[in-house]
Amino acid sequence: MPTSKQLLTSVQVARFVAQGFLRLDAVVPQEINRRAIATLTEGLPNVPYGTPLGGAFAEDVFVHELLALPVVAGAVQSLVGPGPTVDHHAVHVREPHGGQAQPLHADAIIDVRPDAFDIQLMYYPHEVTAKMGGTLSVPGSHLRRINETDIGRVQNLRGQTRLTCPAGTVILVHHGIWHGGRRNDTARRRYMYKLRLNPTVPQVRLWDTSDLHDPAVNAELETYFPWYEQAAARLEIYNRVLLWRALTGDDSFDVEYWVTRVSNRPALRSHA
Amino acid sequence: MRQQVLVLYLVTSAIDSEVVGWSRYDGTGRTSPTTGDSDEPPYPTGLAAMQDGWRLFQAAQLLPPQPGHEYDVSFLKHEFFFEKWEEGFRP
Numbered sequence: 001m002p003t004s005k006q007l008l009t010s011v012q013v014a015r016f017v018a019q020g021f022l023r024l025d026a027v028v029p030q031e032i033n034r035r036a037i038a039t040l041t042e043g044l045p046n047v048p049y050g051t052p053l054g055g056a057f058a059e060d061v062f063v064h065e066l067l068a069l070p071v072v073a074g075a076v077q078s079l080v081g082p083g084p085t086v087d088h089h090a091v092h093v094r095e096p097h098g099g100q101a102q103p104l105h106a107d108a109i110i111d112v113r114p115d116a117f118d119i120q121l122m123y124y125p126h127e128v129t130a131k132m133g134g135t136l137s138v139p140g141s142h143l144r145r146i147n148e149t150d151i152g153r154v155q156n157l158r159g160q161t162r163l164t165c166p167a168g169t170v171i172l173v174h175h176g177i178w179h180g181g182r183r184n185d186t187a188r189r190r191y192m193y194k195l196r197l198n199p200t201v202p203q204v205r206l207w208d209t210s211d212l213h214d215p216a217v218n219a220e221l222e223t224y225f226p227w228y229e230q231a232a233a234r235l236e237i238y239n240r241v242l243l244w245r246a247l248t249g250d251d252s253f254d255v256e257y258w259v260t261r262v263s264n265r266p267a268l269r270s271h272a
Numbered sequence: 273m274r275q276q277v278l279v280l281y282l283v284t285s286a287i288d289s290e291v292v293g294w295s296r297y298d299g300t301g302r303t304s305p306t307t308g309d310s311d312e313p314p315y316p317t318g319l320a321a322m323q324d325g326w327r328l329f330q331a332a333q334l335l336p337p338q339p340g341h342e343y344d345v346s347f348l349k350h351e352f353f354f355e356k357w358e359e360g361f362r363p
Contacts, residue, residue: 101307136308145346153279154348155295155307162308182308227292227348230283235345262343 006074007208013078014220017243020142020174022079027071028123028168036062036125040091040191051086053197063089063195066123066170075172078207079119080199087118087196094133094184102180103152104136107196110147111175115246116203118175123193126167132190133182134163135171140225142176143239151178159226204249212248222255234258273357274299278326280318282350285334288319293348300358318352326354 008022016022028036039062047056057063067073076084107120128134138160144151162182163171173179175196184190211217221240224233238258245253254260281293291313296305315321322328330353337344 101309104307143345145344151347152307153295154281154293155305156310156313157281157293158291158311158313160308160311162311180307183306227281228283229281229292229349232345232349235343238343239345 004070005077006070007206008075008078009208010211011214011216011220013207013247014217014244016079016172016174017240017247018220018223019139020177021137021139022075022172023165024071024075024170024172026166026168027069027170028066028125030167032062032065033125033168036066036123036193037191040093040125040193044089044091047086047089049087050198053084053086056086063193072121072170075170076119076121076197079117079172079203080197081201081203081206083200084197085200087198089193089195092181092192092194094181094190096184096187096189099133099181099183101133101136101182103149104138104154104178104180105149105152106142106146106176106178108148108175110145112145114242116199118196118198120173120175120177121193121195121197122171122173123195124163124165124167124169124171125191125193128163128165128169128190129186130162130164131185132188133184134165134190135179135192136182137161137163137173137177137179138227140223140228140236141178142174143236143243144176144178146178157227203247205247209248218255238262273359274301276300276356276358278314278321278354278356280313280315280321280352280354281348282318282352285332285350287322287328287331287352288317289350290317291315318354321354326356329353329355 012022053067067076122135138157221244222237228236237255241253241255241259245251276299277297279295280291283290283292294313296303298305315324332349332351
């Protein structure tokens with residue numbers, strides 16, 4: 001198995017900053033998918049909070065191989081850096097024709113760190129069809145300051161994603177993304193493995209920055225989503241710019257002058 | 273009589289502006305709307321819901337941002353509650 005890591009590009013990281021997730025379709029080989037389903041059926045042992053990822057999983061457990069895939073390892077390192085720790089992991093199973101849709105929520109508790117974020121790796125070892133109730137998520141919701149299910153009153157938003165995906169798909173999400181599991185209306189069990197990772201290093205330029213000044217970076221960061229209110233959409237861009245500045249260490253970066261304009265406070269000067 | 277509730281989230285504070293989010297709660301028991309059950313809004317605007325017989329009974333207040341939190345984003349701001357009253361249904 002190749003061990004090199006495929007780091008993300010600046011455009012990909014900018015897309016993550018704008019959308020709150022990064023989707024890697026069908027990147028896990030079928031052999032790992034088969035073993036994963038068997039393991040998820042039996043259940044996985046608990047991993048204590050804060051366990052270094054490098055030693056958290058035995059080599060014969062599918063999670064170890066999953067995280068060693070160059071595309072997955074590179075994406076993880078690009079977002080949370082080398083040596084992250086395991087926050088927790090969980091196996092989500094939706095029984096055939098079972099379960100109710102979860103209310104829309106963000107995981108854990110309200111988390112407004114301006115210069116750090118956790119990622120949650122969501123792994124789907126089998127194809128997820130429309131009727132299997134794949135995870136509902138809301139692109140661009142991760143910077144909204146809400147606490148867990150307080151947003152549960154909201155059932156649908158324009159531009160929401162009702163996940164369908166091929167087997168072996170991995171989605172990395174920002175800790176703040178609004179999401180929820182949906183009802184499984186098929187005769188087949190649906191599995192999803194989730195792993196939350198905490199950074200242990202400053203999350204500054206951890207990816208392949210050779211395209212840092214590509215105009216496509218700006219294009220990603222100024223993306224508007226169909227569910228945004230007209231006025232709040234501008235604040236979304238403002239907050240994204242702050243996060244991009246934190247991730248790049250570039251305090252002069254801006255999109256459409258949104259941050260620069262409202263930060264301009266010329267100092268009074270003595271003319272004596 | 274049983275109450276049906278329609279919640280619409282609009283793109284501005286104007287009732288005739290476009291719908292960006294929606295929820296349904298059906299007190300008659302005939303339907304069971306839930307999270308993530310549709311990708312298209314039931315009406316294009318709040319006004320269109322009123323024209324279809326929905327009665328507006330609550331609108332989100334316009335509150336100025338708290339000092340120091342002017343740039344924060346959180347819940348959708350422009351939330352409008354509509355209702356219809358229909359004959360009850362015992363499932």
